[in-house]
Amino acid sequence: MMSLMDGIGMGIGFTLSLTLLGGIREILGSGSFFGHKFVSENASTILLFVMPPGAFLALGYLVAIVNKLKKS
Amino acid sequence: MEYIVIIIGAVFVNNIIFAQFLGICPFLGVSNKISTATGMGLAVVFVISLATTVTYLVHHYILIPYNIAFMQTVTFILVIAALVQLVEIILKKVAPPLYQALGIFLPLITTNCAVLGVAILVIQKDFNLIQSIVFASATAVGFTLAMILFAGIREHLELMEIPEGMKGIPIALITAGLLSLAFMGFAGLV
Numbered sequence: 001m002m003s004l005m006d007g008i009g010m011g012i013g014f015t016l017s018l019t020l021l022g023g024i025r026e027i028l029g030s031g032s033f034f035g036h037k038f039v040s041e042n043a044s045t046i047l048l049f050v051m052p053p054g055a056f057l058a059l060g061y062l063v064a065i066v067n068k069l070k071k072s
Numbered sequence: 073m074e075y076i077v078i079i080i081g082a083v084f085v086n087n088i089i090f091a092q093f094l095g096i097c098p099f100l101g102v103s104n105k106i107s108t109a110t111g112m113g114l115a116v117v118f119v120i121s122l123a124t125t126v127t128y129l130v131h132h133y134i135l136i137p138y139n140i141a142f143m144q145t146v147t148f149i150l151v152i153a154a155l156v157q158l159v160e161i162i163l164k165k166v167a168p169p170l171y172q173a174l175g176i177f178l179p180l181i182t183t184n185c186a187v188l189g190v191a192i193l194v195i196q197k198d199f200n201l202i203q204s205i206v207f208a209s210a211t212a213v214g215f216t217l218a219m220i221l222f223a224g225i226r227e228h229l230e231l232m233e234i235p236e237g238m239k240g241i242p243i244a245l246i247t248a249g250l251l252s253l254a255f256m257g258f259a260g261l262v
Binding site: 048065 | 090091092093236237238239240241242243244245246248249250252253256
């Protein structure tokens with residue numbers, strides 16, 4: 001029973017962090033949120049964030065923020 | 073010439089870690105020291121090259137003729153798991169310190185997405201046997217290259233003054249991001 005709960009918790013945590021990271025990358029990278037564009041069609045967005053390096057950078061800063069929050 | 077294109081493409085342009093995101097967990101997990109990173113890289117080279125050769129043969133001479141190609145995932149994982157077990161036994165006997173250093177990441181090669189990824193990519197790209205072996209070894213070399221580069225940088229990072237919250241994994245991820253950015257410079261080479 002405990003391990004089932006642990007598994008569900010892990011899964012939810014994973015989903016949350018994935019959604020957060022995806023949200024940040026989508027907003028910065030293509031100026032949309034869950035597919036709804038909120039910048040004009042020809043606005044320049046930070047394309048870096050939809051490419052692989054952007055994922056590493058965004059995840060790095062996210063982990064740093066979480067570390068900081070955990071300590072304080 | 074064709075093989076050179078495959079090799080350059082797999083090592084630099086579509087580097088398995090920096091461009092395709094496969095096999096990140098050992099990349100972040102055992103890249104603290106160059107020696108362990110090299111050991112992990114070599115183990116992965118061995119497993120990927122052998123696993124791809126065997127899975128290629130299994131796919132084309134067993135799965136296709138008997139019309140059971142839908143069993144692909146299960147069979148491939150079984151082959152990879154057997155090979156990893158072999159590597160584990162050999163390493164335990166031959167290099168106990170390396171075995172200790174790799175820890176849980178050694179059995180984890182079984183479910184390393186890089187290994188299964190290459191085995192499936194080879195089938196999808198419709199390579200012949202020689203091309204598959206060249207592609208698999210080149211991809212594994214790309215993995216090792218990424219591991220060693222990254223471990224070298226991380227060893228230096230240990231001695232740097234870094235803001236408290238950035239220590240450890242965050243700075244490693246940002247370093248990986250910059251390295252990945254650098255590897256994007258190879259795009260369009262092939």
